[in-house]
Amino acid sequence: xxxxxxxxxxxxxxxxxxxxxxxxxxxxxxxxxxxxxxxxxxxxxxxxxxxxxxxxxxxxxxxxxxxxxxxxxxxxxxxxxxxxxxxxxxxxxxxxxxxxxxxxxxxxxxxxxxxxxxxxxxxxxxxxxxxxxxxxxxxxxxxxxxxxxxxxxxxxxxxxxxxxxxxxxxxxxxxxxxxxxxxxxxxxxxxxxxxxxxxxxxxxxxxxxxxxxxxxxxxxxxxxxxxxxxxxxxxxxxxxxxxxxxxxxxxxxxxxxxxxxxxxxxxxxxxxxxxxxxxxxxxxxxxxxxxxxxxxxxxxxxxxxxxxxxxxxxxxxxxxxxxxxxxxxxxxxxxxxxxxxxxxxxxxxxxxxxxxxxxxxxxxxxx
Numbered sequence: 445x446x447x448x449x450x451x452x453x454x455x456x457x458x459x460x461x462x463x464x465x466x467x468x469x470x471x472x473x474x475x476x477x478x479x480x481x482x483x484x485x486x487x488x489x490x491x492x493x494x495x496x497x498x499x500x501x502x503x504x505x506x507x508x509x510x511x512x513x514x515x516x517x518x519x520x521x522x523x524x525x526x527x528x529x530x531x532x533x534x535x536x537x538x539x540x541x542x543x544x545x546x547x548x549x550x551x552x553x554x555x556x557x558x559x560x561x562x563x564x565x566x567x568x569x570x571x572x573x574x575x576x577x578x579x580x581x582x583x584x585x586x587x588x589x590x591x592x593x594x595x596x597x598x599x600x601x602x603x604x605x606x607x608x609x610x611x612x613x614x615x616x617x618x619x620x621x622x623x624x625x626x627x628x629x630x631x632x633x634x635x636x637x638x639x640x641x642x643x644x645x646x647x648x649x650x651x652x653x654x655x656x657x658x659x660x661x662x663x664x665x666x667x668x669x670x671x672x673x674x675x676x677x678x679x680x681x682x683x684x685x686x687x688x689x690x691x692x693x694x695x696x697x698x699x700x701x702x703x704x705x706x707x708x709x710x711x712x713x714x715x716x717x718x719x720x721x722x723x724x725x726x727x728x729x730x731x732x733x734x735x736x737x738x739x740x741x742x743x744x745x746x747x748x749x750x751x752x753x754x755x756x757x758x759x760x761x762x763x764x765x766x767x768x769x770x771x772x773x774x775x776x777x778x779x780x781x782x783x784x785x786x787x788x789x790x791x792x793x794x795x796x797x798x799x800x801x802x803x804x805x806x807x808x809x810x811x
Contacts, residue, residue, distance in 0.1 A: 474536035481529030484742050488522035491745030494752070509576055509591045510691050514748060516600045517569040517698075521741040524562030531555050532628065540627040549620055556621025556630035557611040560649060565607040566740065567656040567706065570698050572603055574663035577691055581667045610652065614645050625727045634716050634730065646717035653710040660699045667692050690752070697747040705740035709733035 495518060499511040531551070538545050546552055576596075580587040614621060614632065619641060621630045632649065633642045671692060712733045716726065749755075 477533050481525050484525035487745040488518050491518045491748045509596045512596045513573040518745050520565050521744050524741050527558050552630040553621050561607050561611040567653050568603045571656040571659040574660040578663040578667045581670045643717045646713050650710045650714035664695050694747050694751050701743045705736050709737040
């Protein structure tokens, strides 16, 4: 949901909003909106390139399904910046004069549907990724047989279709999206709630978002505990576990980013759905929560850019050097070399060539 919210003085043609427009101290210009949108597009494009390169390497392995879900998440964030960002910039350039460029409310409905879709879809994908990793760690045989590339793509399509259905549901129910008090974005009717249907759409959005976050937390907790138990139980299959740990670190980072960025907005929407939101204080709280939610699509791609195994290894080496543990590293290397030398000696001593060159017992000869 890529958008920066700022507030300017109401235009003469928008007198209807004069009583509900909430004023904020920070005024973000259209140039900052463009920079914000551009940064998000570049970040997500870089993350897509990294994920696609990794997918080519692990196409036939268990990590491939995770990379497909991650690519779908980043692509969704990218289109969120492109579409929502472009509409937001157009609104700013038009001085937020909705009556002059959207008298039929078509653009507002499109904007509202995009806000809902690009808000819920990344949350859904994050929870599905957490479920997929949980199955991959706890039920590896089932995962290897059922989580094929075809099934993953079908699940991605299903998640997107469900998010689209939630986005178009108010239009199907003849409840068009409304221009919000700041006149910079469109969403459900949050100011003059008339009946249970208005509350239903708001509560449905917040419930699904919070449910996705709770599912991610639960599945990531199960996955993390399972990996730690396997690590302390035995030391086999280190390579496979390293991939699992890399993925769970990325999932935990995505979950933390989503919780920090989205929880204020989802909780605020739930409060509005229950108690109503016609006060100036509520409007300002919504603006603050929405600004936090917009950072989710900026931070998501950096999880895959920074929390890769190669980057983590380099950071680990730098940290160890800064902590002055070179002696421990050299000792560890010496121990490994000693073990390797011992294995080589054992192998040579048991090889057939050694048996041929070994001293033979004396033979009895006649005198």
